[in-house]
Amino acid sequence: MxxxxxxxxxxxxxxxxxxxxxxxxPPTPSGSVKQHVIQVGDVSGALKFYPETVRASVGDMVQFQFYPQNHSLAQSSFDKPCEPLAQANGSTPFWSGFMPVSASSTRMPVFSIVVRDDRPMWFYCATGKHCQGGMAGVINPPASGDRTIAAYKSAASSVALTGVPTGAAGSGGSNSSTGTGTGSGSGSGSVPTTTPAPxxxxxxxxxxxxxxxxxxxxxxxxx
CATH class of the missing domain: 1.20.5 (Single alpha-helices involved in coiled-coils or other helix-helix interfaces)
Known part of the structure; x- marks a missing residue:
């Protein structure tokens, strides 16, 4: 008994x-870097970033994961949508280069940047007319006023020609690729694309x- x-x-x-x-x-390790993930397109070929807007603190990392077919990531200004940002004051605007991805591929291209300040960072896809089709986004958008992602995309829709950066692919960030999953591209690394949900x-x-x-x-x- x-x-x-x-x-x-x-x-x-x-x-x-x-x-x-x-x-x-589980507790967050001391000194760890917070990472924000932005999906570039999707398996259906949508011309969209998921999410389009992200708020990140200085020191955070933003990782862009590329889906089929062929997308890219270029930094711009709000006033000149679909046009690469010019280098100024020693800073290098980010440019991933083109990331062709086949639907049957088992690796996914990844481009990562570190947030250096809290100013808005506007970006777009420089492939074809993807930018004009609404493929744009922003990190740390203004908290108020009319400089919104909707306004950027509206102005982008009437741009005649998409600007392609002339710098080397991977400028302003780092290219790599993940392990098993949709996507394939340049770079190295081994991080599973299919990870358990939080x-x-x-x-x-x-x-x-x-x-x-x-x-x-x-x-x-x-x-």
């Missing part, structure tokens, strides 16, 4: 720990805890 009581108490404690793990996310690991622990707890309870009932 004492053994059964002890086993039941142990099972209930394990069940309690499994339930509590749902809301307890909390997936803790959910797995919960299910394992539940399974062990249920087995313990069943064992008590049949003895």
């Amino acid at each position: 004492l053994f059964k009581t002890a086993l039941l108490a142990s099972t209930l404690a394990l069940l309690s720990n499994a339930q509590s793990s749902v809301s307890n996310d 909390g997936a690991a803790s959910e797995l622990r919960v299910w394992k805890g539940w399974a062990v707890a249920v087995c313990g309870i069943v064992g008590l009932l049949v003895v």
Whole structure:
């Protein structure tokens, strides 16, 4: 009888720990860099960045992941949409170069930049007329006023010719590629493109805890 009581108490404690793990996310390592991910296009070939706007702090990293067919990333100004930003004060505007991706590819091109200040950084796809078709975005858009992503895209729609940067591909950032997933391109690296959603690991622990707890309870009932 004492053994059964002890086993039941142990099972209930394990069940309690499994339930509590749902809301307890792993701690953020000290000194780590926060990363924001922007999807460039999608598997259906949409001319769009997901998301189009991102707010990032100085020191954060923004990673652009390229989907089929062939997209690119170029920095511009709000006043001159679809035109590459000129180099000024020693700064280098970012330019990924063209990133052709086949639908059957198992690697995905990635271009990453580090946010150096809190000024708005407007960007567009320099492939064909993708910019005119609405493929544009901004990091740290103005908090107020009429300089919005909608206004940028509206002005871009009437641009006659898309400007292509003349600098080397990878300027102002770094090119790499991820592991198994949609996409293929230049660069190196090995990061899975299909990663568990936030909390997936803790959910797995919960299910394992539940399974062990249920087995313990069943064992008590049949003895």
